[in-house]
Amino acid sequence: xxxxSDKPVIIFDMDGTLLDLAYxxxxxxxxxxxxxxxxxxxxxxxxxxxxxxxxxxxNHTLNWYSSRFWTAKxxxxxxxxxxxxxxxxxxxxxxxxxxxxxKNNDYPVWLATxxxxxxxxxxxEETGISEYFDVMVSSETLGHxxxxxxxxxxxxxxxxxxxxxxxxxxxxEKVLNGxxxxxxxxxxxxxxxxxxxxxxxxxxxxxxxxxxxxxxxxENAEERxxxx
Numbered sequence: 001x002x003x004x005s006d007k008p009v010i011i012f013d014m015d016g017t018l019l020d021l022a023y024x025x026x027x028x029x030x031x032x033x034x035x036x037x038x039x040x041x042x043x044x045x046x047x048x049x050x051x052x053x054x055x056x057x058x059n060h061t062l063n064w065y066s067s068r069f070w071t072a073k074x075x076x077x078x079x080x081x082x083x084x085x086x087x088x089x090x091x092x093x094x095x096x097x098x099x100x101x102x103k104n105n106d107y108p109v110w111l112a113t114x115x116x117x118x119x120x121x122x123x124x125e126e127t128g129i130s131e132y133f134d135v136m137v138s139s140e141t142l143g144h145x146x147x148x149x150x151x152x153x154x155x156x157x158x159x160x161x162x163x164x165x166x167x168x169x170x171x172x173e174k175v176l177n178g179x180x181x182x183x184x185x186x187x188x189x190x191x192x193x194x195x196x197x198x199x200x201x202x203x204x205x206x207x208x209x210x211x212x213x214x215x216x217x218x219e220n221a222e223e224r225x226x227x228x
Contacts, residue, residue: 009166014113016171016193020090065114089126094211099132110135146175152182
C-alpha cells in the first residue's frame, strides 16, 4: 500500500535483526548436522563437511532460505525440525520497545525477510510481533532474495515507498548493499545479530548496538526536518 504518512517507512529484517540469530545458528550449524548424520548413517564430521559444501553452494539464493528445498536436499524435514525447537526463537533485546515506539508515533513499519513463508508464519506466531507491522513480505512471495534488485523492484511495485525517505535495518551486509543499490539511503546494520557470538567490530554500515538506538536517530532526523 502507498505510504500516506509524513514519516519515513521503517523496514526491518527479521532473523538477526529483530530476532536473535542464535536460534538459526543452533538449527543449521548444530542440530541439522546431527539429524543428517543420523539419517544418512555417517559420521558427524562427514555430515558437517557435506552440509558446509551445500551451504556454500546455495548461499544468498532463494534455495538457501527455503525449507522445502532443504528438506528435499538433505532428506530431513527441516521445517518440522525448526518448529520442534520453536521455543528457542527469541526476540532481540529492545525489539518490542522499539516496535512499540514506532507504532505509538505513527511510523509505517514493514517487515521484509528472506525467511520463506512457512518459516515466517511460525516465527510470527511464536513471537507475536505481527501486530506491529503494516506490511510483511517474504522473499519467497516475491520470488527473489533481498540481496538482488528484483526483490526491491517488486516490493516497490506492490507497496510504493520513497527509497530516499525510508530506513532499512538488516544484519547482512550483502542485503544492505542491494538496498543501497536500489536507492535506500538510511541503512543500518546490527552489531550483535546472535547472542551466542561476540559483537562484530567492523561493518561498512553504521551498526546499532541496541535496537532502541534507532529511536534517537529518528528523533534527531525529525528535529532536522522541522527546522530545515
